[in-house]
Amino acid sequence: MEEHQSKLANFSLPLLVSNFASVFGDGVYRFGLNWFLVASYGNAEILGMLTGFGFIVYVINDIFVGSILDRFNRKKVLLAADLLGALGALGLSFLINPDKPQIWILFVLTFILNVDVSYSYPATRSILPDVIKKKSLAGFNAWASAAFSTGQALGPLVGGLLLHFDWIDLRTFLQILGMMLFVTVMFNLAIKYQPAPRKETQIIEPFLQSLMAGFKYVQQSPRLFESMLLTIWTNFFFEGFILAMPYLIQHNYHGTATSYSTALTLAAIAGIFVSLLLAKLPQYNTMNSMYRDFYLLGGAFLLATFFKYLWVFIVLVILYGFARSAFVIKINTVRQEASAPEYLGRVFGISFFATDLFSPIITIALGYGVALMGEWTIFLLGTLLIVGMLVIKFISKRHKQKLAINE
Secondary structure, eight states, X not given: OHHHHHTSBSOOHHHHHHHHHHHHHHHHHHHHHHXXXXXXXXXXXXXXXXXXXXXXXXXXXXXXXXXXXXXXXXXXXXXXXXXXXXXXXXXXXXXOOSSSOOHHHHHHHHHHHHHHHHHHXXXXXXXXXXXXXXXXXXXXXXXXXXXXXXXXXXXXXXHHHHTTSTTOOHHHHHHHHHHHHHHHHHHHHTOOOOOOOOOHHHHSOOHHHHXXXXXXXXXXXXXXXXXXXXXXXXXXXXXXXXHHXXXXXXXXXXXXXXXXXXXXXXXXXXXXXXXXXXXXXXXXXXHHHHHHHXXXXXXXXXXXXXXXXXXXXXXXXXXXXXXXXXXXHHHHHHHHXXXXXXXXXXXXXXXXXXXXXXXXXXXXXXXXXXXXXXTHHHHHHHHHHHHHHHHHHHHHHHHHHHHHHHO
């Protein structure tokens, strides 16, 4: 282990830039896609169909990605995924009709890009312990999150600026995405990947057996088990708030599209800020600090319910951006530190599977309920967040005690 650690670096610029390039290109493309599809078809039905199809692609790939990452070279999986996305985006850009995009091309494109994301995101996270030294993981996770949040913030802004040019169309946005994915591939090639030695039995393990072994490994690790519960519940909260946000701004806080755009930009800036803060103060990158973050955030939501002002709601959006970025940094660090190298791919695969599998529950429920509850949606989300943290803490403690007794 010490010999392996001595080969690793404290920082990786290629890995940092690839985090930015991929999410920036995706942000520019998604902004253009949403705009041109609504403009071409006059409604958001196609977007809804593509989102539903994309969700199915995610869930199916989440089942296999962990075993694949633990079976094969993770850097090669990352390169293959992003190369597939780059070739797909550029190739289909020459076939698409920018004035009336063909539905079949949009579905093929969604399939290719979602396969790319399904493998590249967990690969990027699981590759870190074989690139960055353990003592530097917490700090680098924060820098990576800062690059990711910066890409999220700049993507839509650049997309909006490009729409001011008459010659820009959907084909252009698709080609920008393809080029940014090629840039990502180039930087990923430069990553100095030093995989830890693996057991031979792990390499030849059947996929189904490997998958079940991953679930059992998570179940028998108190920290990983707790991290999965936190991931599922906080994702309920985050996705619910994202869904409710535009409706509440328009109907309950009487804001405008500019208010919505400003709130999202400020949330992204808050994410960048907390990433830089945790990069400087990695000692706060812990499981216990996650609970403190969510208790405070839940309390802020409960309190804000009784102050029906737009500026108060925008403050909540900023706090949301702060908490979500902090959570991603901290939960990734926990998993990287608590997982054995041969299981890390499956650990991240299971976390993505749990997130994608349960996301529709809250989105469907709040999709119908936010119009009925109005600003009391905020009170409900805050209550669920605080109660959820208390329940997860209790379940995790009992689970740890049970494992200790069985041993």
